[in-house]
Amino acid sequence: MQRNWANVGQDLDAQGSAVLADLISREECRAIARLYSHDDCFRSRVVMARHGFGRGEYKYFRYPLPDLIAELRTSIYPHLVPIANRWNKAMGIDIRYPETHGEFLERCHAAGQTKPTPLLLQYEEGDYNCLHQDLYGEHVFPLQVAILLSEPGKDFEGGEFVMTEQRPRMQSRPEVVPLRQGSGVVFAVHHRPVAGTRGVYRVNLRHGVSRVRSGRRHTVGIIFHDSK
Numbered sequence: 742m743q744r745n746w747a748n749v750g751q752d753l754d755a756q757g758s759a760v761l762a763d764l765i766s767r768e769e770c771r772a773i774a775r776l777y778s779h780d781d782c783f784r785s786r787v788v789m790a791r792h793g794f795g796r797g798e799y800k801y802f803r804y805p806l807p808d809l810i811a812e813l814r815t816s817i818y819p820h821l822v823p824i825a826n827r828w829n830k831a832m833g834i835d836i837r838y839p840e841t842h843g844e845f846l847e848r849c850h851a852a853g854q855t856k857p858t859p860l861l862l863q864y865e866e867g868d869y870n871c872l873h874q875d876l877y878g879e880h881v882f883p884l885q886v887a888i889l890l891s892e893p894g895k896d897f898e899g900g901e902f903v904m905t906e907q908r909p910r911m912q913s914r915p916e917v918v919p920l921r922q923g924s925g926v927v928f929a930v931h932h933r934p935v936a937g938t939r940g941v942y943r944v945n946l947r948h949g950v951s952r953v954r955s956g957r958r959h960t961v962g963i964i965f966h967d968s969k
Contacts, residue, residue: 797868858964877968897956
């Protein structure tokens with residue numbers, strides 16, 4: 742995957758997120774979004790309002806994953822491993838991640854985390870996603886990717902990707918990440934290291950989606966750890 746991953750790492754270090762422009766084509770976006778009506782591709786469906794997660798819904802893919810989703814998961818992971826390991830070292834966390842995604846999945850599955858976590862989200866007018874973290878078990882890869890499948894200004898209005906960062910003894914800092922169709926954002930799942938005057942400390946991050954003002958918005962989430 743041709744990309745300046747050093748710049749991605751710098752952006753992640755600076756604000757906990759980085760835009761991955763033009764990850765997939767418009768045709769691939771449309772093809773993934775159309776899968777939403779094919780229930781045989783998914784292992785479960787979640788209606789957000791029933792659980793206090795917001796409004797809208799999403800479906801978790803089942804194994805085997807669609808080829809493009811599986812390829813993205815496998816090809817992006819190795820570029821994020823050095824960042825994840827560097828962050829853990831800086832925060833004094835002993836966990837280190839293997840070089841390949843297959844090795845990491847073996848670790849997840851050995852701990853009983855065998856259900857795939859990539860998901861397809863659908864938002865209609867008035868829908869939104871509350872701020873949250875995608876933690877599914879003991880083994881959590883600290884970075885994940887969300888790819889916008891719909892075209893802003895044409896398919897929908899509103900529905901911005903939002904992150905908040907909570908530093909110790911400070912109010913939360915919001916960040917809105919503008920995305921184009923086919924572009925993604927890689928971001929911290931839980932926390933990240935920040936250098937302070939007394940050394941490195943952890944900041945806590947959450948992510949969500951603002952209210953969709955009109956239209957329909959589809960996003961695919963690439964989470965690298967599996968769940969129980």
